[in-house]
Amino acid sequence: MKKSKWLNYTLAGATLLGSLATTFTGVQAEDVNSVVMVTDIGGVDDKSFNQSAWEGIQQYGEENGLERGSNGYDYIQSDSDSDFINNLNTAMQADFDLIFGIGYKLEPAINQLAQQFKDKQFVIVDGQSDVDNVATIGFKDHEAAFLAGVAAAMTTETNHVGFVGGVEGVIIDRFEAGFVEGVKAVDPDIQITVEYAGSFGDAAQGKQIAAAMYANDADIIFHASGDTGNGVFSEAKDLVSNDPSRNIWVIGVDRDQEEEGIVTVDGEERHLTLTSTLKEVGNGIIEFAENVNQNGFEANHMVYGLEDGGVDITEGQLSSDVLSKVQEYKEKIIAGEIEIPETPER
Numbered sequence: 001m002k003k004s005k006w007l008n009y010t011l012a013g014a015t016l017l018g019s020l021a022t023t024f025t026g027v028q029a030e031d032v033n034s035v036v037m038v039t040d041i042g043g044v045d046d047k048s049f050n051q052s053a054w055e056g057i058q059q060y061g062e063e064n065g066l067e068r069g070s071n072g073y074d075y076i077q078s079d080s081d082s083d084f085i086n087n088l089n090t091a092m093q094a095d096f097d098l099i100f101g102i103g104y105k106l107e108p109a110i111n112q113l114a115q116q117f118k119d120k121q122f123v124i125v126d127g128q129s130d131v132d133n134v135a136t137i138g139f140k141d142h143e144a145a146f147l148a149g150v151a152a153a154m155t156t157e158t159n160h161v162g163f164v165g166g167v168e169g170v171i172i173d174r175f176e177a178g179f180v181e182g183v184k185a186v187d188p189d190i191q192i193t194v195e196y197a198g199s200f201g202d203a204a205q206g207k208q209i210a211a212a213m214y215a216n217d218a219d220i221i222f223h224a225s226g227d228t229g230n231g232v233f234s235e236a237k238d239l240v241s242n243d244p245s246r247n248i249w250v251i252g253v254d255r256d257q258e259e260e261g262i263v264t265v266d267g268e269e270r271h272l273t274l275t276s277t278l279k280e281v282g283n284g285i286i287e288f289a290e291n292v293n294q295n296g297f298e299a300n301h302m303v304y305g306l307e308d309g310g311v312d313i314t315e316g317q318l319s320s321d322v323l324s325k326v327q328e329y330k331e332k333i334i335a336g337e338i339e340i341p342e343t344p345e346r
Helices: 013-021 049-063 081-093 104-116 141-155 170-186 203-215 226-242 281-295 320-334
Strands: 035-038 073-076 098-102 122-125 134-139 160-165 191-196 220-224 249-252 262-265 268-271 273-279 301-304 311-313
Touching (some): 035 049, 049 073, 049 281, 073 081, 081 098, 098 104, 098 281, 104 122, 122 281, 134 281, 141 170, 141 249, 141 273, 160 170, 191 203, 203 226, 220 226, 220 273, 226 249, 281 301
Parallel strands (some): 035 073, 122 134, 160 220, 220 249
Antiparallel strands (some): 273 311
């Protein structure tokens, strides 16, 4: 599993493990010999949220001597929202020990089926549930997005930055709100353009939105849009390939998207990923499964932020001055000196 570059590497297995272990008490331990994830529609290779989760599933399987398949670890691809029920049913029929739903969009389907099949154990990543056999893993995305906003505000040369969201909702609201707040913390006069693609799996729409933003002099775009964001990277690379004088950037999401921003200009590599917000979905999945092994399943809601290493941003192409300022804000957030909104002002 590829390791990301951390600004200040705080995430260790023991850190998250310790956080989780405190929430599991009085439940009989049980062996997790098989795990499966049902993807959101972005695809397992979206280079973002789903991919991070799949990397965690694979790592858990490999570390525990499991083979890919119904008796070990696997994923089930969702190509549309209508696939969720069928895919979850497939996972239950295969009798996996733990079934992970990747993304809040699976929340209604999991809550519905969990009430019908009380003997099954579900985990929603980025969702909510009060059903007895459904646990949830959440992240303070707004904290990492705030740091991305600080980085963007300190780097922009046009005083115009953009945000591309996938689908409006509670989760992406956090990204938008945090990013906007971070930009404003540095300079409230910077122009921020916000657009939603209406999908996490429409790279063509992401490219179109990015083209309009860059044409209107935005020089940095932060995307929180899954596979749609691949279109943002594609547009940035096309623009720089056609006009190497363009100084534009993309901020990645959920995992280190450095590679997605590499373009070859005049025989030399140029990196267009300014930084990426990190969301340790894979580690959260691994630690949850390991804790069920040790302490049994319980339907708890775990939330990870900057303080415990659940979210962060990468060094990317940030200057030393920007890195220093980002670290300063990070420490203030952890100390509780800055309160970041989770919903944007619209």
